[in-house]
Amino acid sequence: MKYLGIEPQKPKIAVFDFTGCEGCQLQLLNKEETLADFLSAVEIVCFREASSLCSDDYDIAIVEGAVSRNDEVKRLEKIRETAKVVVALGSCACFGGVNRLKNEFDLKAANKEVYGKDPKETINVRPVKDIIPVDIEIPGCPVSKAEVESLICHVVWDSPFQLPVYPVCVECKQRFTTCLFDIGQMCLGPITRAGCNAPCPAGGIGCWGCRGPAVEPNYKSFFAIVKEKGFSDIELKERLNFFGAFGEVNVS
Amino acid sequence: MLFKTIKKQDFFDVFLPDTQCIGPKKVGTNTNGKPIYQFLPFSSFDEIDLDYDTTEYSAKTYFLPYKETLSSFSFKDNDWTQEIKYRTRPRVIIGLHPCDINGLIKLDKVFEKTLFPNPYYITRRQNTFVVGIDCKEPCDGGFCSSVGANTVTHGFDLFLTDIGDRYFVKIGSDRAFNALQKIKTSEITKKDNEIYLQIRNKFEGSFEKTVHVENLPNLLDIEFESDVWRKWGEKCLSCGACAMVCPTCYCYGVTEHISMDFNKSDKIKQLYSCNLNDFAQVAGGHNFRPEPATRLKYRYYHQHRGFVESFGQPMCVGCNRCGRVCLAGINPTDVISDLQREQKR
Numbered sequence: 188m189k190y191l192g193i194e195p196q197k198p199k200i201a202v203f204d205f206t207g208c209e210g211c212q213l214q215l216l217n218k219e220e221t222l223a224d225f226l227s228a229v230e231i232v233c234f235r236e237a238s239s240l241c242s243d244d245y246d247i248a249i250v251e252g253a254v255s256r257n258d259e260v261k262r263l264e265k266i267r268e269t270a271k272v273v274v275a276l277g278s279c280a281c282f283g284g285v286n287r288l289k290n291e292f293d294l295k296a297a298n299k300e301v302y303g304k305d306p307k308e309t310i311n312v313r314p315v316k317d318i319i320p321v322d323i324e325i326p327g328c329p330v331s332k333a334e335v336e337s338l339i340c341h342v343v344w345d346s347p348f349q350l351p352v353y354p355v356c357v358e359c360k361q362r363f364t365t366c367l368f369d370i371g372q373m374c375l376g377p378i379t380r381a382g383c384n385a386p387c388p389a390g391g392i393g394c395w396g397c398r399g400p401a402v403e404p405n406y407k408s409f410f411a412i413v414k415e416k417g418f419s420d421i422e423l424k425e426r427l428n429f430f431g432a433f434g435e436v437n438v439s
Numbered sequence: 440m441l442f443k444t445i446k447k448q449d450f451f452d453v454f455l456p457d458t459q460c461i462g463p464k465k466v467g468t469n470t471n472g473k474p475i476y477q478f479l480p481f482s483s484f485d486e487i488d489l490d491y492d493t494t495e496y497s498a499k500t501y502f503l504p505y506k507e508t509l510s511s512f513s514f515k516d517n518d519w520t521q522e523i524k525y526r527t528r529p530r531v532i533i534g535l536h537p538c539d540i541n542g543l544i545k546l547d548k549v550f551e552k553t554l555f556p557n558p559y560y561i562t563r564r565q566n567t568f569v570v571g572i573d574c575k576e577p578c579d580g581g582f583c584s585s586v587g588a589n590t591v592t593h594g595f596d597l598f599l600t601d602i603g604d605r606y607f608v609k610i611g612s613d614r615a616f617n618a619l620q621k622i623k624t625s626e627i628t629k630k631d632n633e634i635y636l637q638i639r640n641k642f643e644g645s646f647e648k649t650v651h652v653e654n655l656p657n658l659l660d661i662e663f664e665s666d667v668w669r670k671w672g673e674k675c676l677s678c679g680a681c682a683m684v685c686p687t688c689y690c691y692g693v694t695e696h697i698s699m700d701f702n703k704s705d706k707i708k709q710l711y712s713c714n715l716n717d718f719a720q721v722a723g724g725h726n727f728r729p730e731p732a733t734r735l736k737y738r739y740y741h742q743h744r745g746f747v748e749s750f751g752q753p754m755c756v757g758c759n760r761c762g763r764v765c766l767a768g769i770n771p772t773d774v775i776s777d778l779q780r781e782q783k784r
Contacts, residue, residue, distance in 0.1 A: 195701070221698075221699035221700075224698075224699040224700040224701075225699050228699065228700075228701065336699050339699070340697045340701075343701070344697065344701070346695070346697060352715065352716045352717045353677070353678070353679055353712075353715040353716060353717075354676070354677075354678045354679075356676075356678035356679060356680045356683075357678065357679045357680075357683060357712070357715070360496070360505075360679070360680055360683030360684060360764075361505035361506065361683060361709075361710070362505075363477055363479075363495075363496060365466060365467055365469075365475055365495060366680075366764065366766070368766060369469045369470065369475070370467060370468075370469060370470060371470045376678075377676045377678045377766060378676075401716070402716045402717070403677070403716055404676075405673075405674075405675065405676050405677060405731060407673070408673065408674050408675070408676055408767055409676060409766075412676075412766050412767060
């Protein structure tokens with residue numbers, strides 16, 4: 188079928204895992220009601236959670252996880268050479284994710300704490316875009332399957348792919364969630380990119396910012412509000428650093 | 440207008456058990472120990488509290504849903520079909536305050552009594568039985584009396600005022616008159632009128648917040664470049680919460696959602712806010728209002744200037760939901776007072 192004169196593509200997709208929990212890859216296989224259609228819309232040539240086969244002939248590379256070893260750097264460079272489109276999937280790939288907490292510590296000490304007498308080769312955690320150019324980012328811990336499906340429509344039909352520019356507050360309001368600040372909790376919702384449909388605040392947990400900043404967040408005003416509500420700089424910093432998505436934002 | 444009185448306990452017998460009812464439900468308590476209410480579906484009348492002061496959200500979403508499928512397309516071979524569905528299932532909303540009913544009257548002007556009536560809105564509005572109730576005292580920061588939204592004479596089916604053990608009832612529609620046949624009603628006595636007016640006068644005199652909006656459209660034009668906008672704009676988080684809770688903000692965006700089998704597509708309308716970063720971004724990427732201060736200004740311009748030009752009254756009903764929801768403390772009475780001070784300087 189042609190739509191608006193556009194011939195659909197059946198792109199070859201490869202999924203690669205780097206430093207992360209593989210939860211975002213699992214999300215690719217989630218949402219059973221559309222899973223069969225999802226899998227037949229594309230040709231998956233490499234995806235270890237779905238098939239043991241793996242080919243180097245692919246158009247789109249979906250990269251999950253952050254980079255935390257030198258061999259990962261080389262692997263990423265190879266992927267970039269092969270793929271026409273590189274997609275960073277999830278908060279680890281986009282920002283470094285929870286792994287990035289390691290960067291706050293001395294690398295040797297961190298290594299010893301985790302691996303004891305059997306240390307591993309390790310480097311500071313970096314997001315994918317620090318190593319190679321990334322074409323599309325889908326943030327989230329885990330990613331939303333709806334956004335992945337929208338990406339698939341984009342690569343098959345060339346339909347627009349856009350993440351919401353606005354913060355999580357819009358989605359909280361649209362599902363009748365009481366503002367977490369009203370009940371005495373901190374929430375990064377006002378500066379974090381929407382698109383997740385705000386499940387954490389709806390469940391009574393303030394936003395931890397896994398999707399990274401909304402477009403042009405008003406940090407200055409937001410930090411002043413957080414302090415006025417009685418939260419300390421340390422609490423705020425810890426939350427901002429949790430997924431590594433807010434980089435070097437200065438809270439004072 | 441027909442007036443009656445009814446015993447409070449009789450009132451709830453008016454409604455059919457199989458009709459969906461929406462009312463003010465307590466959903467929690469805020470850090471100041473005050474109850475938080477929302478308009479939500481209920482199945483038993485003891486789940487709602489008609490003495491509530493205000494709700495966190497307006498009841499707008501029952502008429503203008505935050506998300507609504509405008510049309511669905513199915514593709515087959517080289518052809519396509521379109522399906523449009525309107526929500527027609529009857530619903531009862533109980534406990535709307537005058538601000539919210541005035542909000543509906545304003546939305547009626549935009550979506551019903553206009554050159555391009557909106558069938559999605561009209562079917563919901565006409566199939567909703569609206570029961571209003573007078574406030575007992577002004578809500579936190581509410582300034583409805585300043586914008587003429589503290590009383591209401593139409594736009595509802597029934598309107599109640601609590602006069603002790605009974606409700607003083609205004610009957611606003613044929614269907615409300617018919618519905619009341621099921622219960623015992625009493626004619627209004629002279630004494631009832633006195634009690635009613637006494638209660639209302641006491642209420643009218645108890646507003647702490649007032650703001651003069653008479654010359655506001657002109658003032659807004661004069662103060663277009665005012666520093667007041669920068670001052671409040673610097674605080675604005677551009678989060679859109681104000682527009683989401685507002686009973687009258689109706690701006691929206693439409694996006695296309697293609698099904699994963701590529702055989703269907705939905706056109707989905709989502710309520711948006713003029714404070715959101717890309718509200719005025721156009722094809723090609725240019726953003727006409729890139730600064731939060733400009734976007735905030737235009738929200739006030741639509742509410743207090745543009746709408747007045749089109750409909751002869753402000754869009755704002757003075758419920759101050761936007762002021763209460765705003766983490767940055769931006770609220771209409773302070774912003775408007777600031778502008779008025781600016782002019783006097």
